[in-house]
Amino acid sequence: MINNLPQEQEFQLHWYPGHMAKWDREFNQHLQTVDVVVEVLDARMPLMSRHPDIRQRVVDRQKPLVTVLNKRDLADASLLDAWKDYFKDLGEHVLTVDAQRDAQAKKALVQAILAEGAVAQARWVAKGLKPRPIRTMIMGMPNVGKSSLINGLIGKKKVHTGHKAGVTRQTQWVRVHPQVELLDSPGILPPKLERQEDAHWLALVSSIGEKSFDDEEIARFCLGYFNEHYPHLLRQKYGSPSGEDAQNDWSLERIATLSNLIQKGGIPDIQRAAHRLIVDVRQGQLGGLCFEVPPAH
Numbered sequence: 001m002i003n004n005l006p007q008e009q010e011f012q013l014h015w016y017p018g019h020m021a022k023w024d025r026e027f028n029q030h031l032q033t034v035d036v037v038v039e040v041l042d043a044r045m046p047l048m049s050r051h052p053d054i055r056q057r058v059v060d061r062q063k064p065l066v067t068v069l070n071k072r073d074l075a076d077a078s079l080l081d082a083w084k085d086y087f088k089d090l091g092e093h094v095l096t097v098d099a100q101r102d103a104q105a106k107k108a109l110v111q112a113i114l115a116e117g118a119v120a121q122a123r124w125v126a127k128g129l130k131p132r133p134i135r136t137m138i139m140g141m142p143n144v145g146k147s148s149l150i151n152g153l154i155g156k157k158k159v160h161t162g163h164k165a166g167v168t169r170q171t172q173w174v175r176v177h178p179q180v181e182l183l184d185s186p187g188i189l190p191p192k193l194e195r196q197e198d199a200h201w202l203a204l205v206s207s208i209g210e211k212s213f214d215d216e217e218i219a220r221f222c223l224g225y226f227n228e229h230y231p232h233l234l235r236q237k238y239g240s241p242s243g244e245d246a247q248n249d250w251s252l253e254r255i256a257t258l259s260n261l262i263q264k265g266g267i268p269d270i271q272r273a274a275h276r277l278i279v280d281v282r283q284g285q286l287g288g289l290c291f292e293v294p295p296a297h
């Protein structure tokens with residue numbers, strides 16, 4: 001599959017749009033003015049959805065960080081604690097959240113920001129400055145749920161959200177608590193990936209644009225992982241009621257046949273099967289999934 005990736009240059013053109021390069025530069029300026037940074041990751045693929053060096057820039061500036069694993073509802077519940085422990089062991093302040101539904105977790109996020117911002121507030125008081133709300137920047141790759149998280153915190157829809165990458169193009173400040181102001185921001189992607197095959201997963205979760213790959217390529221790549229980790233969920237979703245297809249080597253051909261996606265002449269419709277799998281995964285129709293497991297450390 002990796003061999004099927006477009007040449008590097010073409011590849012970058014597709015998924016690193018110009019406005020992102022601009023935001024990457026602006027990010028450094030914003031970083032000077034904020035007190036706390038919240039990094040939003042996709043709980044299904046926390047490390048693959050983490051920008052490789054943005055975080056380092058935050059740490060270098062000695063700004064406190066809160067790590068949010070969002071879309072908890074779509075992730076494999078049996079791995080969430082392990083992921084949390086993984087980040088805790090790295091010394092990070094980590095929370096798992098479902099930005100769309102989970103009011104408790106959102107309160108916990110405000111508490112985390114207040115706790116991390118306390119140092120900055122104490123500094124102003126020591127300098128005799130007038131207290132002001134803690135300025136918090138929400139950062140993360142496109143589509144991880146930054147805008148949804150802010151909307152959930154303010155309790156109404158104020159910032160734009162969307163299921164495609166690149167919905168938020170402008171930065172905007174919103175007050176979510178008397179002591180906390182948040183800055184929504186456009187998603188940020190690295191210009192290059194260390195492991196280019198990760199781009200398939202980023203396309204699956206719509207962090208990179210739809211045009212980067214075709215459905216069939218994404219679906220075939222992901223099926224390889226699902227066969228290894230979640231064959232029972234594939235069987236549950238697509239298997240025949242008689243259970244005669246107990247083997248664990250799921251293919252698009254088989255999903256097409258079992259889902260009755262057949263073209264003229266009785267040929268399995270691979271494109272439609274690929275699309276179906278992608279939509280089902282995005283909507284959580286197979287159940288909770290993670291696309292990577294916490295590395296041993």
Ligand SMILES: Nc1nc2c(ncn2[C@@H]2O[C@H](COP(=O)(O)OP(=O)(O)O)[C@@H](O)[C@H]2O)c(=O)[nH]1
Binds near residue numbers: 144161
């Ligand atoms: N299931 C689920 N969907 C979410 C969650 N958070 C955000 N979304 C959806 O993910 C998509 C991207 O959200 P958005 O807030 O625009 O992401 P942003 O690009 O990081 O600002 C939208 O379709 C949201 O409805 C979550 O916790 N669970």
Ligand SMILES: [Mg+2]
Binds near residue numbers: 146168184186187
């Ligand atoms: Mg947004």
